[in-house]
Amino acid sequence: MAGRQAVKVYLDLLSQPCRALLIFLKHNKIPHTVELIALRKGQQKTPEFTKLNPMQKVPVLDDNGFVLTESDAILKYLATTYNVPDHWYPKLPEKRARVDEYTAWHHVNTRMHASTVFLQEVIFPMMGQPTNPAKFEKALADLNGTLDMLENMFLKRQPFLCGDEISLADLLAVCELMQPLCSGRDILKDRPKLLSWRSRVQSALSDSFDEAHSVVYQIREKFTAKL
Amino acid sequence: MSLEIYLDLFSQPCRSVYIFAKKNDIQFDYKKISLFEGYQYSEEYGKINLLRKAPAIKDGDFYLAESVAIMLYLTEKFHTPDHWYPADLQKRARVNEYLSWQHSTIRPHGSKMMWFKLLIPKAFGTEIPKEKMDNAVEDLNSSLNLFEEKFLQDRPFIVGDQISLADLVAIVEIMQPVGAGMDVFENRPKLKAWKDRVRAEIGAELFDEAHQAIFYAQEAVKTMDPEKIEHFKPKILRYFLS
Numbered sequence: 334m335a336g337r338q339a340v341k342v343y344l345d346l347l348s349q350p351c352r353a354l355l356i357f358l359k360h361n362k363i364p365h366t367v368e369l370i371a372l373r374k375g376q377q378k379t380p381e382f383t384k385l386n387p388m389q390k391v392p393v394l395d396d397n398g399f400v401l402t403e404s405d406a407i408l409k410y411l412a413t414t415y416n417v418p419d420h421w422y423p424k425l426p427e428k429r430a431r432v433d434e435y436t437a438w439h440h441v442n443t444r445m446h447a448s449t450v451f452l453q454e455v456i457f458p459m460m461g462q463p464t465n466p467a468k469f470e471k472a473l474a475d476l477n478g479t480l481d482m483l484e485n486m487f488l489k490r491q492p493f494l495c496g497d498e499i500s501l502a503d504l505l506a507v508c509e510l511m512q513p514l515c516s517g518r519d520i521l522k523d524r525p526k527l528l529s530w531r532s533r534v535q536s537a538l539s540d541s542f543d544e545a546h547s548v549v550y551q552i553r554e555k556f557t558a559k560l
Numbered sequence: 561m562s563l564e565i566y567l568d569l570f571s572q573p574c575r576s577v578y579i580f581a582k583k584n585d586i587q588f589d590y591k592k593i594s595l596f597e598g599y600q601y602s603e604e605y606g607k608i609n610l611l612r613k614a615p616a617i618k619d620g621d622f623y624l625a626e627s628v629a630i631m632l633y634l635t636e637k638f639h640t641p642d643h644w645y646p647a648d649l650q651k652r653a654r655v656n657e658y659l660s661w662q663h664s665t666i667r668p669h670g671s672k673m674m675w676f677k678l679l680i681p682k683a684f685g686t687e688i689p690k691e692k693m694d695n696a697v698e699d700l701n702s703s704l705n706l707f708e709e710k711f712l713q714d715r716p717f718i719v720g721d722q723i724s725l726a727d728l729v730a731i732v733e734i735m736q737p738v739g740a741g742m743d744v745f746e747n748r749p750k751l752k753a754w755k756d757r758v759r760a761e762i763g764a765e766l767f768d769e770a771h772q773a774i775f776y777a778q779e780a781v782k783t784m785d786p787e788k789i790e791h792f793k794p795k796i797l798r799y800f801l802s
Contacts, residue, residue: 387660399650406656414649426636427622433629438611440663471802486610544602 337365343385343393345372347552349444349508350404352390352545357408357504359541361417375500405436408501420498431495435487435502443483443509446476450520451512455556476513476520484526492533499537507534507542515549517557561587563588565630566608566620570593572667573627574615575732579762579770580725596631596789598712602704631725643722654719658726659710666707666733672790673737674777675800682781684793694783694802700737700744708750716757723761729760739774 340376342358344351344367358365370376370391377389386402394401394410403405412422423429427469458464483506487494494502510531513520521527535542543550565581565588567574581588593599593614600612609625611615616625617638624630635645646652676688676696688696707730711718718726734755737744745752759767773780 388706399653401653401657403657405660405662406653409650410653413652426633430622430624430629430633431634432626433632434626437628437659439664440660441668446665455775459584467802471798482611 337364337398340397341366341368341395343368343370343391343395345370345374345377345381346545347372347390347447349512350505352511353504354392354404354407355413356393356508356538356541356545357421357501360538361411361415361421361543363411363415363417367415367482382514398515405439407415408504409436412501416510420496420500421504422501423496424535428496432500432502435494435500435503439502442479443506445511446472446479447512447520450476450518451515454513454516455552480520480524480527483530484524488530489528492530494530499534503530503534504538507531508545511549514554515552517553529560550555564591564592565589566614566616566618567591569615569770570669570777571595571614572732572736573729575735575770576725576728577615577617577627577630578636579732579766580634580640580644580728582766582770583762584634584638584644586634586783589745595623596784596792598791602701628725628729631728632733635725644725646719646724649720655724655726658718659729661711662733664728665703666700666730669696669703670733670736672800673700673742674740675796677737677739677742678777678781680796680800681744683789684796685786685788685802686797688801692751693797697793704734704744704748708748712750712754717754723758726753727758731755732764733787735771739771740775741778 340358340363341363342354344355346352346355346369351489355367357363357514370382376382377386383389385395385400388402390406391401394402394407396410397413401410409435411417422432451467453464453469453472462495483494487502491497493499494506510520510527521531563586565577567578567590569575569578573598578590580586595614600609600614605612608618608623611625613625615625615627615630616632617630618701619633624633630646647654673696676693680686695768697718711726711730715721717723718730734744734751745755768775
């Protein structure tokens with residue numbers, strides 16, 4: 334869109350939805366500036382940031398005064414405002430509905446369960462909290478249930494979660510499923526179908542994927558060196 | 561080609577889809593299902609929705625789950641009035657923002673109250689430990705505070721002057737704890753005023769009709785056959801109390 338000013342995004346790349354947003358911006362060459370918010374330093378709780386977002390969460394988009402939170406809302410806004418390829422968020426209602434179906438289901442399934450495994454294995458010990466083996470087993474079981482559903486339903490007869498081409502759904506999902514890698518745990522390692530899907534998604538995203546995930550790789554190195 | 565909608569009105573997202581379809585005079589084949597009886601686990605229902613949740617639709621050969629996705633699809637397909645899901649991309653983004661946020665906040669926190677205050681103690685005969693109950697109430701209150709502070713503010717509806725899908729999805733979730741005997745509107749005059757406005761916009765008759773199962777929940781649980789829901793008990797207790 335000619336003459337459009339750059340958008341500003343507030344991100345912490347340790348946050349899965351922040352990575353999805355940054356990848357989308359870079360991959361689609363959408364002009365943007367980034368302000369880093371370090372969650373580990375509590376920067377989301379400053380009076381300034383709280384004024385911007387009372388939820389004290391990242392990512393946040395500021396499109397020249399229009400402030401928006403929630404990564405799926407932000408991604409859908411960008412996909413429909415900028416001239417990005419249709420496959421990200423198709424215009425055809427039946428195809429769009431598939432992406433809407435996944436992005437809704439994502440919240441308390443992929444996001445919740447992959448996050449919980451990461452929090453329990455990486456963050457809580459870092460904060461000096463003892464691990465609860467029973468809770469961790471349950472978290473892994475819940476995540477396995479989600480992975481089963483991804484394989485057996487979303488990827489049943491198609492290469493990407495919502496069809497033949499990559500969409501916002503794959504972008505959001507892959508960032509969540511990369512998070513447990515921080516501890517060196519590859520939750521997809523015994524699942525060839527999901528491994529192929531992840532490769533496909535990484536291929537489609539090329540450089541922007543690894544750039545965004547560098548913090549994950551760094552944490553993994555530190556974490557596995559300690560063992 | 562007929563549109564089939566699979567619903568159990570005890571479920572909040574089923575109510576939003578039901579209200580939306582009825583309010584917009586969308587013709588559909590109402591397929592009433594019982595989640596308590598476990599119909600979602602049947603082989604039959606697996607052909608409709610492998611996610612095994614309600615609501616779900618079958619529109620000719622097109623199957624769709626997730627209430628938010630269903631309603632967005634229906635707005636497009638039936639050209640419903642703009643205010644439900646505005647064409648203006650910034651207003652639309654505001655609706656999407658709420659629809660996204662609520663999944664991990666109001667929805668689970670409101671839902672939990674129905675389980676904790678009514679279903680688990682009365683239908684399963686299991687007491688909820690005080691600490692868990694207090695935490696659950698606090699979670700819901702925090703979400704309601706954020707709802708009022710960020711999503712409502714001084715506006716009549718979430719996205720300005722007219723009702724949208726955001727208000728519809730919000731109201732059905734906020735009504736769930738009400739069915740368990742919890743007055744979420746006590747000491748929240750702003751929330752109550754918004755609720756009254758939303759109910760009036762939807763139409764009091766349709767609103768109340770959709771919420772019958774919730775209004776009678778405390779009565780219904782007294783006559784619920786414990787054997788019929790026994791199959792749920794281990795799963796529910798593990799989910800909420802482990």
